[in-house]
Amino acid sequence: MRTKAFVAVALAVAVGLAVAVSPFASSSPDGLNKVAEDKGFLDTAAPSSIQDGSPIPGYAFPGVENERVATGLAGFVGTLTVFVLGFGLAALLARSGRGSAGGSRQRPGPDAAA
Amino acid sequence: MAIPAIAAVAYGLEVANRDLDESRVPLLGVVAAFVFAAQMLNFPIAGGTSGHLLGATLAAVLLGPWLACLVLAVVLTVQAFAFADGGITALGANVLNMGVLGALAAGLILGAAVRAFSPDRATFLAMVAGVSWIAVMVGAAATSIQLALSGTIPLGTSLPPMLGVHALIGIGEAVITVAAVSAVLAARPDLVALGRFPARERAPGPRTAEEGVT
Numbered sequence: 489m490r491t492k493a494f495v496a497v498a499l500a501v502a503v504g505l506a507v508a509v510s511p512f513a514s515s516s517p518d519g520l521n522k523v524a525e526d527k528g529f530l531d532t533a534a535p536s537s538i539q540d541g542s543p544i545p546g547y548a549f550p551g552v553e554n555e556r557v558a559t560g561l562a563g564f565v566g567t568l569t570v571f572v573l574g575f576g577l578a579a580l581l582a583r584s585g586r587g588s589a590g591g592s593r594q595r596p597g598p599d600a601a602a
Numbered sequence: 603m604a605i606p607a608i609a610a611v612a613y614g615l616e617v618a619n620r621d622l623d624e625s626r627v628p629l630l631g632v633v634a635a636f637v638f639a640a641q642m643l644n645f646p647i648a649g650g651t652s653g654h655l656l657g658a659t660l661a662a663v664l665l666g667p668w669l670a671c672l673v674l675a676v677v678l679t680v681q682a683f684a685f686a687d688g689g690i691t692a693l694g695a696n697v698l699n700m701g702v703l704g705a706l707a708a709g710l711i712l713g714a715a716v717r718a719f720s721p722d723r724a725t726f727l728a729m730v731a732g733v734s735w736i737a738v739m740v741g742a743a744a745t746s747i748q749l750a751l752s753g754t755i756p757l758g759t760s761l762p763p764m765l766g767v768h769a770l771i772g773i774g775e776a777v778i779t780v781a782a783v784s785a786v787l788a789a790r791p792d793l794v795a796l797g798r799f800p801a802r803e804r805a806p807g808p809r810t811a812e813e814g815v816t
Contacts, residue, residue, distance in 0.1 A: 489789050489790055491625055491628065491629070491790070491793075492628070494789055494790050494793065495628040495629065495631075495632045497789075498632045498635075498636060498786075499631075499632050499635055501636070502632065502635040502636040502638070502639040502640075503635070503639070505636075505639045505640065505642075505643060506638070506639035506642055509643055510639070510642035510643055513642060513643045513644040513645070513652075513654075514644040514645055514646040514652035515644070515652070516644065516646060516650050516651055516652040517650075517651060517652065518644060518651070518652050518653060518654060518771075519651060519652075519653055519742065519764065519767040519768050519771050520742075520745060520764070522649075522650070522651040522763075522767060523760060523763045523764050523767060526763065527755055527759055527760060527763070529749070529754050529755045529760075532754050533689060533692070534689070535686055535689060536689055536690040536691060538683075538690055539682070539683075539686040539689075539690065542683065542684055542685060542686035543684055544684055544685050545685065545686040546685065546686060546687070547642065547685055547687065559642075562685065563639060563642055566638055566639075566642075566680065566681075566684065566685060567635045567638050567639045568635070569680055569684065570631075570634045570635050570637075570638040570676060570677055570680050571631045571632060571634060571635035572631070573631075573634070573676050573680065574630050574631035574632075574633070574634030574635065574672075574673060574676050575627060575628055575630065575631030575632075576631075577618075577630070577672065577676065578618060578622060578626070578627040578628075578630035578631060579624075579627050581615060581618040581619045581622050582618070582622040582623070582624045582626075582627050583624075584619055585618070585619040585620055585621070585622060
C-alpha cells in the first residue's frame with residue numbers, strides 16, 4: 489500500500505470513529521474525574537476564562553440540538569483540525585530541517601500560555 | 603509542570619527538524635488525528651467509570667518517542683483551546699502526564715527491548731501491550747504526585763485509587779494500541795518506527811532508516 493493510500497485509509501478510520509462511534513461512547517467520568525469526584529477535589533479544576541471562547545465547548549457542536557449529531561460533528565471537525573495541524577507542523581519541520589542547520593527552533597506557540 | 607513538558611516538546615521539534623523524512627510527514631498528521639478520535643471514545647470500566655486511549659504509546663511505537671511528544675501536544679492543545687477540555691493552566695501537566703512521560707517510558711523501554719531481543723511480530727505486539735499499560739500507570743502516578751505537590755490532595759489519598767482505576771484503563775490502552783499497531787503492521791510494517799520490520803514487496807521506494815530512539 490502506498491503511503492498516500494495508507495494515510496487516506498487511516499484518516500478515514502479516525503474520522504469514522506470520531507463521527508460514528510464517539511456519540512455512543514461512555515459518558516461516565518474518566519479515571520481522574522472519578523477519583524476527583526470520590527475524593528472531593530473535582531471543583532479545583534476550573535476552566536480558564538479564555539476557554540469561554542472555545543468554538544466547540546464540551547465536544548458539542550454549537551446550535552445542534554441532537555446531542556449525538558452535535559458530538560459527531562465535533563469529532564469530525566476536531567479530527568480534521570488535528571490532522572491538518574499535525575501535518576502542517578510536520579511539513580514545516582521537515583522543510584526547515586533540510587536547509588539551515590539548527591534553524592527554526594521555535595517553541596510550540598500555544599504552550600506559551602502555560 | 604509546563605517546563606518539562608515544553609522541554610520535551612521542544613526536543614521533539616528539534617528531532618523532527620533534524621530527522622523528519624518528508625515521506626513521514628502525513629503520518630504524523632494521521633497519528634495525531636487517530637489519537638484525537640480515540641480519546642473521544644470512552645469505554646466503560648468497573649464502577650461507573652470510563653477510560654479512553656491516551657495514545658502516547660501508539661504514537662511512540664509508530665513515530666518514535668520524541669515525535670510522539672509532539673503529537674500529544676498537538677492533540678491536547680486542540681482539546682484545551684477548541685473544546686474547552688482540560689485547563690489551559692493544566693495543559694503543561696496534561697502534556698507531561700498523558701504525552702511525554704508515557705511516550706518516553708513506552709518508547710525507551712520498547713526501543714531497548716527490540717534492540718535486545720529482535721522480537722518477531724507476536725512478541726513485539728506483546729511488548730507493545732506491556733509498555734502501553736506501563737505508560738498509563740506512569741501517567742496516573744505522575745498526576746497523583748503533582749496533585750500532592752500542588753497541595754490539592756495528599757498522595758496517600760489519591761495514589762491508590764488512581765493506580766487502581768488506571769490499571770484497568772491500561773488494559774484498554776493495551777488492547778487498542780495492539781489492535782492499531784497490528785493493523786499498521788499488516789498494511790505497512792515499515793511505518794512502525796520502533797519495530798524493525800521490512801517493507802513488503804512493491805512498497806514504493808526504499809524507506810530511510812527509521813527514526814526510532816535516538
